[in-house]
Amino acid sequence: MNLPEVTIRPADASDAERLALIGATTFAETYAGLVDGQAIVDHCASAHTPDAYRNLLNEGAAAWLALVEPGAAPAGYALTYEPDLEAAEPGDRELRRIYALSRFHGAGVGAALLDAAIRGSGDSERLLVGVKNDNHRAISFYRKQGFEQIGTRTFSVACKSYDDLVLARPIAAKASQ
Structure with a gap:
């Protein structure tokens, strides 16, 4: 398949609508049939809104958009934030979301x-990510990118609990020092 060229650039609060669109679309696309349907709808209605993304960015999150032509259409994004994972250590950054349209x-x-996201993680020493324990495609992707399992956690989507693997990888600049 011949895909258009993709440009990656930092995102800011003016990109909240693009982030919300990709977030809701890819969340539903990824978890339909794996997570309760109403939980998906409820989660997207609260977590994938322009205001939710503006708030994350105003609270210290960093994001990058994948854009394609014509017209710089959003095709994906990554978002990092201070970790809230139990396995986190000082110097860690969490990859909270990395989504791309299935195309x-x-x-x-x-x-x-x-x-x-790695280049934009400043002085962080490791990048952590939580990934649903049966999302084999994502787990394979992260393992190919140098992530290893360091723990597990339970997470909720609209009051329903699911299991995640917690993966980590050193940030290259720090790993080589």
Whole structure:
């Protein structure tokens, strides 16, 4: 399949609508059939709104958008934040979300977004991510990118509990020092 060229750039609060659109679309696309349907709707109605993204960015999150032509259409994004994972240590940063439209899976968009998130993680020593324990495609992607399991956690989507693997990888600049 011939895909358009993808550009990755930092996102800011003016991109909240783009982030919300990709967030809700890819969350539903990824978890339909794996997570309760009403939980998906409820979660997207609260966590994937423009205001939710503006708040995250105003509270210290960093994000990067994958855009395609024509018109810089959003195709994916990555978002990092201070970790709230039990396995976190001082110097860690959490990759809270990395989403790409399924049309762009396997085209390098996820790797490019991850690279941008790593480069944008400042003085952080490790990047952590929680991934649903049966999301084999994502787990495989993260393992190929150098992540290893360091723990587990339970997370909720609209009051329903699910299990995550917690994965970590050193940030290259710190790992080579």
